[in-house]
Amino acid sequence: MENSNPRHMHNHIRLQNVLFLTGLALLLGIMIIIAIRANMAQVAQTDNSNQELIDYIEKQEAESAELEQQIVSIRQEIENIHEQSAESESMLNILNDSLAKINLTAGYTAVSGPGIVVTLDDNTAGAELAKKNNPATYNAENFIVHDKDLLYLVKALSSAEAVSINGIRIVDSSSIRCVGSVIMVNSTRIAPPYEMLFIGNGDILLEELYNSGRYITLMYKEIPINATKSDNIVIPAYSGTYSTNYMHVYRENRSSETD
């Protein structure tokens, strides 16, 4: 304490103390490297788990796309076989006609006809403005198109004979739902802007659209929504399958046979 006057200090520095300090510094240096290495390993690990998930999703999507492609090609094969055999036999012709009609109503064929095109997009301009002006009350949810918006619009335009969203055919077994921040239609992810195609009587479809509560809600929320009539709309075929795991054709006489 009596030596704390800095003007006399340097005379009293002892080599032993400095060496002691040096040893401690050496230890700390090793500790710092270990800490850095552990932190880097931790960062790498969190990155990895995300990457694994992304890889998994991408793999699954590629797989499902491949399977859909298989379905399309098999269906094409069946169609070819039907066409070949139908040429010779008139009975098959009739069957093929009914099959074609069933395929048409089931959504298994690409269709075209008059109807309307409805386009929707996220209200990005409004979101930016709201974020800038009142960030306290800003809620991103109010400025994006939700799965329910698309679902209710499809429901509202019930006179449509064929519907597609971003090139994906909507059929009886279709689903429109959200997974996280993306909308999934028939287990395919879609992103804004959304283009909904409806084949049917254009005037009736437009009337149904303008009368639907969801359309009014979207207008009120200032979501960019646009509807135009078109004479030639092309809607692709449904690329999925209908599952018949549980139901089978009911036969009245069957029960009596088994009894």
Place this chain on the structure above:
Amino acid sequence: MWLPIMGLIIGLLLGSLLTFSIPIAYSSYFAIAVLAGLDSLLGGWRAVLENKFDGMVLISGFFLNAVIAAFLAFFGDMVGLDLYLAAVIAFGIRIFSNIGAIRHAVIMQHRQKRLEKAKKIVEKKDMDHD
């Protein structure tokens, strides 16, 4: 005077050569312990410069502070409080104050040396005159 810095650099190099690593779960606790160690080291350097050095005080502070800081962080995680912040702030402030004191002492030393040199020259001149 500059030996501790050399020691630190050699330690860093030595650490890079070693393949030893700790479990990832404890990496944040270990980082707090490293911060405590850095504080102790700077405190020790300051003590050397101010001539108050005590090896026992330094070594006990080095390890005990590290262990307590790590435990505090661990305990904070257990009870859902960010207690590690207490250690980070406390050691952060102490590190800065220690560095300030070291800088002070080094500058003073430098001036002292120059003063002595000047004195010698003056004495020499006086002797020449005599």
